[in-house]
Amino acid sequence: MYDPLVDDGPGCNENYPDSYWAEKSGTAPVDDGVLTADIDVDVLIVGAGYTGLSCALHLAREHNIKAHVIEANQTAWGCSGRNAGFILKSTGRKTYAQIESQWGSEAMQQMYRETCEGVETVEALIAEGIDCDRQSNGYLKLAHKPKMLDTLIAQAKLQQQRFGYQVEILSKDEIHQQYMEDQNAYGGIRYHDGFGLNPLKLAWGYQKLAREAGVKIHSGTPLQNWREENGLQIITTPQATIKAQKVVIATNGYTPRSFHHLTDARALPVLSQIIVTQPLSEQQLAQCNFLTDNVVMDTRALKYFYRKLPGNRILFGGRGAITGKGAEDPYYSQRLLSVLKTSFPALQDIQYDYAWSGWISVSLNDMPHIYQDDGRNVFYAMGYCGSGVSFSVQAGKRLAQKVAGQVVPDLPIYTQPLQKFPLAPMRRVGQWGYFQYGKVKDRWL
Template sequence: MYDPLVNNDIGCNATYPNSYWAQHVDTQPDTVTLQQDITTDVVVVGGGYTGLSCAYQLAQRFNREVTVLEANRAGWGCSGRNAGFVLRGTGRLSLAQLSQKFGLDIARVFHQEYSDAITQVRQMIAEGNINCDAQTPGYLKVAHKASLAADFPAQVEFLQRQFGYKAEYLSAAEVKSDYMHNTQAHGAIRFADCFGVNPLALAQGYAAMAQRSGARLYSGSPVTKWQRNTDGGFVLQTPQARVHCKQLVFATNGYTPKGFYPPLNRACLPVLSSIIVTSPLSEQQLQQSGLHHNQIVMDTRALKYYYRKLPDNRILFGGRSAVYGKDAEKAVYPARLLSALKNCFPMLDDLRCDYHWSGWVAVSYDDLPRVCEAESGLFYAGGYCGSGLSFSTLAGVRLAELTMGLALPDLPIYQGTLAPFPLPAFRRLGQQGYYQWGRFKDRFL
């Protein structure tokens, strides 16, 4: 499997992974490979949520001439491989942690930005008439230990009092009676505005919207090298053509190839997340498990599990995977996820795994993303830390605004570049150490 810390070549026109999502999309965007030299105002490198949202905004809102260069296919990277969780937030810091770090006033601006991100996704789905199997809203943050549930009422009160957000506390008994018979659910906080989608269908919908707005989208067109011109613009080389542009946007995030743009590569730790989708639940299994809802669910482990019931009554279940790309397809990882699922729902012991795939998420050093002009005329967004579906859509909006010289909300994530990891060559040794600590913490603390 492609590994951003190992490979300089991301591939060209690769097919989608054999995922549940790829088997449940209606159509694919009508794109072509770039075969002749062109000149354009803005080039966006990367055809995921960030790049496609940015291209749509540039073409539709600002009437810019914009070209998207995608090495493989629209949504081939994380945008088409994730769990489809439209969450409130990004990075890995809660509003309480943001309040401690930056103060309550800044945390409230973060809260508004997170609301705007979800609104932006909903607006794109409506404007584009995107058939992405958007499910009934609701997200359950589940305590996997009783000791962790003890603080949930205070967390809910904090959100209601300081942010006016109507989160809901659910006791273990309420989780069992109203949502599921998960033996490791000891209480939950319910967030009412989050929801699940088919993420690949959403990405393809964004691609169609960008194209209808006038953006040019080329698949199978990896950027093999690029440089700045003497006039301050840029020239990019693809396998068959060159592109000249005035402004350049990198929307590659966790899939940025090694050596492509070292300041971005050194500032992100690509982490594999792995997902399984089970066989459909029978009516008896639905009754036994109590899964009569489509809420998205994530637990409180350091190495989190996340899951939801899909429209055809299968269970999607995900968590951390291999450290290196070469190990991503090993059978131990889907087996481990299926075992964890059955530990939560022992009444589903005869479920089998029908799909398994993995994808990279980009973890930043300070657990927060950045949307920035890294140098004159060159912009990027990245470091979503695995919570990027909604925010990456809004990040595309903010990138488009940056290229137009507009002011962004007064937040730290818009006020500088991603900080490089100390000793970046040893990032994965640190990751392995964290995984060992996380397993110990989740089991014993």
């Protein structure tokens, strides 16, 4: 599997991975195909995931700038077509309490508003007619140990008091009786507004809207070389050269090594893994009391997440291998399956039908950054830390404003660059160390 810390690029015109989404979503909509002739453009966007598509759509609709998007493989071939489809008012890994103590309470309030706007924009775009199998509202955060319930309650109280955010506190029994009998859940909190959907269909819907607004999307067109000449960005692809006034980097966890000085060594690509089980029978559903299709995440340092899909399969996810070379090892899927079985012992005989993984982008300060260089010709948004289905749309919208020269909210995520990782070549050693710490913390602390 492509490894962003090892390989020079994610390939060219690769097919979608063998995921549940790729198999169940039907035929991909048409795009503008491989770029075969040289072009001069105002704005070039590299990467056709949610970030790139949102930036392109907002540039076209709100700033009358018709961008060209180039994608190495297929639209949403990266994270955007591989994720779990949780739409949440969140991004990054900092808690609101951490944001307040590090950036102040005004920044915390503004950050909350940004995440709300992200979800509102996604909902508004879906309402334009994107068929993406949206499920019912509700996001459960489950305490994996009794003492983690106190942490969740503190988070819920802060959000209720400071943002007026509706958060319900649930005992273990309430979760078991009203949602599902997860044996690893010791209570939890429930937000009334998260939901699950089909992430690939969502991206295809964005692509359709963007093309209707005048955007050109060239799949099978990897950026292979990039240089700057007289203030112009010169991009080479296999069959064409692009001269661009401005370039937006929207490659997130799939950004190849040595890509651009603005992003090099400023993120850690981390594999997140998903399995999708066989459909549960009526008897299995009853044994687990699996009543809900709300999206679910736990409180572990090394988090697990799951949801019941249409058709009663369970999507279950968590961390994957450390390297691209290890990504296809069935060990990681089997591990997810065995954790699923500890939550639901009645599913001892269940197998998984689909398994795949994708690269999320982790930043040093646990938050995404949306930034541009001093010359204001190169822009990027990356580092969602595995929480970007809705926020990448907000990031794309803010990127579009930056490209158009407009002012965006005064928040560190919009004004500061991603920090460089110290000892960048050792990032994977640090990741391995964090995984060891997480295992100890989740089990014993």
